[in-house]
Amino acid sequence: MNEKCAVVGIFGHEEASKLAYFSLHAMQHRGQEAAGISSSDGKELHTIKKRGLVMRVFDEAKLKTLSGGSAIGHTRYSTAGDDSILDAQPVFARYDLGEMAIVHNGNLTNAEEVRNKLIEKGAIFQTFMDTENLIHLIATSEKDKLLGRIVDAVERIEGAFSLVFLSRKKMFAMRDRHGFRPLSLGRLPNGGYIVASETCAFDLVGAEFIRDVQPGELLIFEKDKKPKSIQVFEPTPKHCIFEYVYFARPDSNVFGQSVYQTRKNMGKELAKVQPIEADVVIPVPDGGVPSAIGYAQESGIPYEMGIMRNHYIGRTFIEPTQEMRDLKVKMKLSPMPGVIAGKRVIVIDDSIVRGTTSRRIIRMLKEAGASEVHMRVSSPPTTDPCFYGVDTPDKENLIAANMTTQEICDYIGADSLAYLCEESLLKSVNSTQDQYCTACFTGKYIV
Ligand code: SF4
Known part of the structure; x- marks a missing residue:
């Protein structure tokens, strides 16, 4: 059995992509097929993703091109979708509100139904990934702000998701109402923030564990502000017990325990x-x-x-x-x-x-x-x-x-x-x- 992915988000650090890289390296056990990072410099997003291990995908020169104070990253083990580069994450898109990148750990149980409805309305998909559904749901939502569109989109999906979204100015982190897959929040030594699938990533970058992102909770990260929390769904925890049996690294704390x-x-x-x-x-x-x-x-x-x-x-x-x-x-x-x-x-x-x-x-x-x-x-x-x-x-x-x-x-x-x-x-x-x-x-x- 293989865990599907690891996700990380870094907000408020001048070397955000480097910290995302080290975090992904710590969580390499959660996916070895492909790795990717998107960063934001406040004006535009930069993305690199490729098949292979984190250390092979990135080097110093590539990380330099991923400039900016926020970054999200992903390591992938392919499940839904094939293992082509198209199915690597982050998934990046330009839409009417600007640019956005998403990373996803989990599996949507109504992905096919959602996808078919979107295709009926004229959407064109490039990959087989569940995550692409979210891009379309956000892009076609009638809400005028990204936050409203994210809430709109997650209300239409079902299943397991720990998600991190990056826009030019903000970062968002969200867990499904059952909290199947882990996602923790930490503070970086410089006062910035990190969210990651496992706390072993925090240890590597010197972050202090704050708490788990709650099932059904959406966190919003904005410059010079504390993360804002919105409880989108009533939490009904059903954490994956296999994280304890096999998936997570022994030096991580998941769901509040070693x-x-x-x-x-x-x-x-x-x-x-x-x-x-x-x-x-x-x-x-x-x-x-x-x-x-x-x-x-x-x-x-x-x-x-x-x-x-x-x-x-x-x-x-x-x-x-x-x-x-x-x-x-x-x-x-x-x-x-x-x-x-x-x-x-x-x-x-x-x-x-x-x-x-x-x-x-x-x-x-x-x-x-x-x-x-x-x-x-x-x-x-x-x-x-x-x-x-x-x-x-x-x-x-x-x-x-x-x-x-x-x-x-x-x-x-x-x-x-x-x-x-x-x-x-x-x-x-x-x-x-x-x-x-x-x-x-x-x-x-x-x-
Ligand atoms: S415990 Fe549940 S979420 Fe975890 S591997 Fe088994 S079926 Fe999947």
Whole structure:
């Protein structure tokens, strides 16, 4: 499963595009297909976007052309739309009120309906992105100010969106009424402001966390003023619980909590509800690390690094044969026989999606000499796809939608397999109300 995007907005800093660049770099894990930044110098907008990693797309010379005191940025993992450059963001447009750029994290559930209505009225689309709908809705709104047009536009869309808009003089940040995707507000050391999908971006640019943008809230940033807040929709929080399970960086705080701590809690809960006798607890890196630490602390079984991850493989062209697929996993993850050989191993991963990677990991651990391999998963079985901005395989390719836990255990070749239940997952994230979306585990869709 892949998070779709990261967004950032910088307002009130003379090197806004540089700060946007560093912020995107910190959030590169949320999308590696393309990156882009738009800046405003007060008179016009400047945009650069391209396929590739943030560090490859931008250099000093390019950042210099993105002049001005405000900037918005985006990293993309393609879901809706193909992965061509046309589908990279920010989406920029000239319209009757001037110029505008938008970045979007999420997925609109009524995008097709909105698009068809706009096409009937004569709109012409250049991309398959949901975000382009917003440009058209804003451009064709009858309100006379951009603020009114943004409100008009977001009232017509449904689904998951964390949005940042940039005009020549202002910046706007908005979250959907359920707050599916995260968006936080911070203060820059010079007194300017930052909004970003994850707070790990704040740490890199020295920003101080102020608060999360509330579900349904629109923030307006204007020169020499404090951000103004308008609650466009009544907030009904349904935050994506998978941000805690897998997507967000462990050093981020999302939805008001430390990601690292919630992941550790998941490991502790897993040890309580799914115990097993073993000699060593190892994580599947990097996602399984905090949960494995939690599992080891709770169970008293020693924690070890039994699998090393190579971070430098990038994209590889590999023939799709069985042998070559195994080699691809080995290029990324290698076992440490000195830790595993002759041992009863508990291996912790954050999720099992198709089951193919787990199968290869378990085979690899057994070939490295593990006497038993018990797989423990720090989330419930992933049974349903996501429609709120996360790239998930179709239901027929989700192994837990088609097999029982015992059948999955047999398929992946583990000596035992157990998952964290929904109740324990909610406990791990300190859920006191019904404030999380868990649809990919339950099939209970809110929108
Ligand atoms: S369906 Fe799953 S991945 Fe999608 S928003 Fe809900 S919890 Fe997150």
